[in-house]
Structure formats: C-alpha cells, structure tokens
Amino acid sequence: MTLQTVILAAGMGSRLGRSLPKPLTALSDGRSIMRQQHDNIRAAFGSDARITAVVGYRAETIVEAFPEAEYVYNDRYDETNTSKSLLRALKATGKHAVLWMNGDVVFDPRVLGRAVEFIERDQSFVSVNTAKVSDEEVKYTVDAEGFIQELSKTVTGGIGEAVGINYISRADKPALIAQLGRVDDQDYFERGLELAIVENGLRLEPMDISDLYAVEVDFAEDLERANLFV
Template structure:
C-alpha cells in the first residue's frame, strides 16, 4: 500500500491578503506553495503516493491546478479550523498511516526524506524546529521518554521549540486520533486532537527535529519573503 498524504487547504488565509487560496501563492521560483509541496512529496516517496487535498475556499482553483489529487470538501471552511478539515480527510483515507501537512508550509525537500525512516517504522511523529519559540506558533514539550507531551499555542513553560505543521499518524493510532478530532471544538487546531490522543489514549508522538533545515509557515507577507529566500 502506497503512502497516503493529506494537504490541508480549505481556509481563506485572509492574513496574507490574497484573492486565491493561500496554497496557490506563487513563490520566487515560479511554483505555488502547493506545487513545491507536491514536488517534495514525489521526490521523497515517488509518484504513486496518494495525495488528498482538503479544500473549501475557492476550491475550484485548486481542483483545476491539481487534477492528479484526490479532494475532500469542507463546506464549513469559514466556520471550522484545521481539526475538522483533517477529520474529514482522515475519514476519507484508506487503511494505514497518513502523513499530513498544512497547505501553507514551504519546506526543504530533505524534511520528507528524513521523515521517511520514521514513517517506514509506522511511528506517529511531529516535525519540530528547536531553534525558534514564538508565542504565535504551536509549541511543544516532551515527557521523560522524549515523546511529545504538550502541543499547542498555549504552552507556557518548558517549550522546546515549535511544531512545523508536517506530521504523521500511524495505522495503530489513527482511530483514536479520528475520535479525538471529532471531540475537540470546531475552532481548535488539529493539535488539540493530538493532545487528547496523547493524554487519553497513550499515543506516542515522536518529535522529528528539522532545525538544520528550512520550513516556513506562510501566514503574513514577511513569512512569504522569508520563504522566498530558500526556494
């Protein structure tokens, strides 16, 4: 069974101030954010990988640009957050683990090559950057064994770094994660479902450090400028 990948691309991305969905934002190399994600996925895992985009805002533009993708629609994209978009994507997935990413992350192709060995072990993981800890980003802590303990924007003490927005849920952990994504509030990020899965179901999320590589989540114009320094 080939790897399944979900790209979350349903939101408006209003903070960037673009008319089209944020994943279609063009980079300096002529590709859109989603094109570089697709290219990175193919480079790491081959072209038989199954890619599903969860779409909502002006979805027809993404569907038109990426006819090779599968699509899941979140018609409540303007009323829900990433927890509910990912829930829809995971419910539509086949058996097995799933790699997913936010549709606005510009990242080094080596990130997924590094993740491949963890995915091969079918180990749930969160990609992290230990070189930066911003109040506005999703932060994390670990337990005594080194697995993720806390994962949210509200982590106040002992934060070790930021979550990058590229993650993998194993085949054995997927059912619990789907359940917890259904439990969290519609305004919650998917990290809320991961925290519940860790606390209530004993899910072990391994942090994968990519501090030596680039990964930029594009929320604002200055983020786009920074991302364009790398591509």
C-alpha cells in the same frame, strides 16, 4: 505500501491578503506553495504517493491547478479550523497511515527524506524546530522518554515549535479520529493530538528539522522569508 498524504488547504488565508487560496500563492521560483509541496512529496516517495487535498475556499481554483490529486471538501471551511479538515481527510483515507501538512508550509525537500525512517517503522511524529520558540506558534514539551507531552499555542516552557508536517500511524489513527470528532470546531488539529496523548496513550515523537528550512506562510514577511530558500 502506497503512502497516503494529505494537504490541508480549505482555509481562506485572509491574513496574507490574497484573493486566491493561500496554497496557490506564487513563490519566487515560479511554483505555487502547493506545487512545491507536490514536488517534495513525489521526490521523496515517488509517483505512487497518493495526494489528497482538503479544500473549501475557492476550491475550484485548486482542483483546476492540480487535477491529478484527490479531494475532500470541507463545506464548513468558514466555520471550522484544521481539526475538522483533518478529520474529514482521515476518514476518507480508510485504515491507512497518513502523512499530512498544512497547505501554507514551504519546506526543504530533505524534510520528507528524514521522515522516511519514521514512516517505515510506522511511528507517529510531529516535525519540530528547536531553534526558535515564538509566542504565536504551536509549541511543545516532551515527557521523560522524549515523546510529545504538550502541543499547543498556549504551552508554557516550550522547547521548540511544530512546523505543520506530521504523520499518524495506522495503529494510532482511530484514536486521533475519535479525538478530532470531540474537539471544538475552532480548534487546531493539535488539540486532537494532545487529547490522544492524554486519554489514549498516543506516543508521538518529535522529528527535529531545525537544520532544514520550513516556513509557514501567514503574512507577507513569511513569504519573503520563504522566497529566500526556494
């Protein structure tokens, strides 16, 4: 099976204060954030893994940097959030299961190695870090069976953070597409997952990567922290 991977890279990333799209931000090892993601995907899944990026803001700069990738264009990137970018990508990838990540996540290559077991049994998951729970991050709780119950920035009593690397199975994909179509333009994609859990019985496993690094680069201090690992 050829793995479908998606990188969400349409946003302006204004909080980092750079003119280029945030995924093109240079790391201390000379690679961009997105190049590190491409390298990690190829290392885990081989050269046959299909990489699709959702682009918007200054899309041509990303296309020029990664001409080998496939692209979906979110022409409303300045009006919508990750829910609508992911919706476009899921529709563009047909019936296939999809591994997706936010375009600003710098992460340990072993994260995707850990994901292989979930992907082989086609189990939808969200990567999580239980080592910290910050108010401004997406948090989660689990039900009695250990599956994700709540998933948002407003969760009370969260037991960890979602780190922006996720997988939706072939069977679960139609429900997520339907829910992403319903949510508000400014919602994050996690809102679609939450609704699919409540209304469609989506069983979403937390994949614990607390022992590995994964840094979502929103601010300059996040970039400094990411550069300690690469």
